[in-house]
Amino acid sequence: MKSYFVRTFGCQMNKHDSERIAGLLEQRGLTRADAPESADVIVFNTCCVRETADERLYGQVSSLKALKTGGRPDVIIAVGGCVGQRDGAEVLRHVPHVDVVFGTHNIHELPSLLDAAEQGRSAVSVLEGGDRFASDLPSVRDTAWHAWVSITVGCDNHCAYCIVPTVRGPERSRSLEVVVAEVVSLVADGVVEVTLLGQNVNSFGRDRYGAPRFAELLRAVASTGVERIRFATSHPKDLSDDTIAAMAEIPSIMPYLHLPVQHGSNRILAAMNRRYTREQYLARIEALRAAIPGITLSTDIIVGFPGETEDDFAETLDLVRRVGFDHAFTFIYSRREGTPAAALVDTVPRDVAQERFDRLAVLVRDLAYASNEREVGAVRSCLIEGPSRRDPAVLAARTPHNKLVHLPVAAGTRAADVAGSLQDVAITAAHPWFLTGEFA
Numbered sequence: 404m405k406s407y408f409v410r411t412f413g414c415q416m417n418k419h420d421s422e423r424i425a426g427l428l429e430q431r432g433l434t435r436a437d438a439p440e441s442a443d444v445i446v447f448n449t450c451c452v453r454e455t456a457d458e459r460l461y462g463q464v465s466s467l468k469a470l471k472t473g474g475r476p477d478v479i480i481a482v483g484g485c486v487g488q489r490d491g492a493e494v495l496r497h498v499p500h501v502d503v504v505f506g507t508h509n510i511h512e513l514p515s516l517l518d519a520a521e522q523g524r525s526a527v528s529v530l531e532g533g534d535r536f537a538s539d540l541p542s543v544r545d546t547a548w549h550a551w552v553s554i555t556v557g558c559d560n561h562c563a564y565c566i567v568p569t570v571r572g573p574e575r576s577r578s579l580e581v582v583v584a585e586v587v588s589l590v591a592d593g594v595v596e597v598t599l600l601g602q603n604v605n606s607f608g609r610d611r612y613g614a615p616r617f618a619e620l621l622r623a624v625a626s627t628g629v630e631r632i633r634f635a636t637s638h639p640k641d642l643s644d645d646t647i648a649a650m651a652e653i654p655s656i657m658p659y660l661h662l663p664v665q666h667g668s669n670r671i672l673a674a675m676n677r678r679y680t681r682e683q684y685l686a687r688i689e690a691l692r693a694a695i696p697g698i699t700l701s702t703d704i705i706v707g708f709p710g711e712t713e714d715d716f717a718e719t720l721d722l723v724r725r726v727g728f729d730h731a732f733t734f735i736y737s738r739r740e741g742t743p744a745a746a747l748v749d750t751v752p753r754d755v756a757q758e759r760f761d762r763l764a765v766l767v768r769d770l771a772y773a774s775n776e777r778e779v780g781a782v783r784s785c786l787i788e789g790p791s792r793r794d795p796a797v798l799a800a801r802t803p804h805n806k807l808v809h810l811p812v813a814a815g816t817r818a819a820d821v822a823g824s825l826q827d828v829a830i831t832a833a834h835p836w837f838l839t840g841e842f843a
């Protein structure tokens with residue numbers, strides 16, 4: 404029996420797409436291989452948001468040439484996702500031993516592209532747009548208890564640094580009824596937690612219904628009885644009072660929000676085309692904390708955007724301190740061809756950006772540690788995710804506030820026995836990036 408291997412780069416959206424790619428391949432009769440070297444079909448589901456992911460992809464695909472020239476010429480290599488969408492047939496110019504290229508809009512075409520490749524033809528197909536959602540395709544989920552559910556694809560925001568609107572297209576929403584029906588069937592299948600996915604979940608429904616209906620969707624998804632609901636990603640300008648109210652009133656919506664701020668300076672926020680000010684962002688945080696006491700907050704921050712001065716950066720540090728984020732994902736600005744910001748003169752030398760990044764990283768770590776220390780002594784209902792990646796004798800679990808907890812596997816049980824269950828965990832110690840605990 405033939406086998407496949409899917410390597411995923413990038414965001415949760417790509418992870419979800421990869422589950423669908425695996426679903427299509429298994430429908431074709433392929434089985435999952437443990438490593439690319441032993442697979443008959445190798446799929447790279449790619450990301451081009453950051454230069455590093457782009458470079459890693461081409462490095463990894465190039466290194467597989469030896470596989471094809473070294474006795475396994477029938478191995479099929481496919482490149483899909485954002486790089487496939489952006490580069491199309493250009494991928495073959497960089498790495499001629501690739502057989503299949505597909506984009507973000509046509510995962511469903513993968514079987515027919517593989518047919519062509521099996522007949523010895525290079526198969527490239529990239530669509531400019533599409534209405535197929537990954538969630539409509541067959542799936543092989545990574546876990547039985549968690550599911551990604553896409554509610555929108557694409558984005559209309561055009562932040563200056565971001566390639567996503569180019570590679571994912573304009574925002575399109577699924578119908579509310581279809582999303583709810585999918586969650587109903589996931590719950591029947593034993594799923595405990597769903598994560599609703601979109602580039603900007605808050606504007607769900609705007610294209611389809613003329614106005615956002617995200618709060619309504621949250622209430623409808625909660626009515627399915629699913630135990631835990633998370634969602635990503637939220638845009639601060641579209642986070643409505645109604646959504647905050649739904650988060651406050653529905654116990655199954657987890658008390659955690661990822662709300663990317665990107666910068667603390669109004670001048671840079673305007674240059675980034677984020678369409679909110681720092682004051683408006685801080686007002687949203689205040690509203691969230693008033694409605695949902697104890698909510699944890701994470702964010703994304705870019706350092707070194709063109710034009711950023713030391714004063715601008717100081718405003719980022721100030722905003723991070725004011726909010727007291729529980730976690731932050733920090734990045735040094737990476738110029739992406741095809742984005743509006745690519746035309747801007749890069750004014751921040753790399754060493755300056757790195758030095759600012761390092762200062763921000765220290766602040767973020769200190770805040771994360773302080774946030775974790777506040778958890779010590781609490782008992783939290785945690786979703787057990789399975790053995791930790793580093794130590795099979797240790798379980799990884801997730802608190803409602805999205806904090807990772809490590810705890811010992813109870814005597815006489817195996818990690819697999821409790822994976823996917825909700826358990827009360829007493830938090831015993833804090834570390835900068837995780838907690839330790841024990842079954843309560």
Ligand code: SF4
Pocket residue numbers: 558559560561562565566567568602603638
């Ligand atoms: S909201 Fe901005 S950063 Fe997010 S996907 Fe859309 S354009 Fe990119």
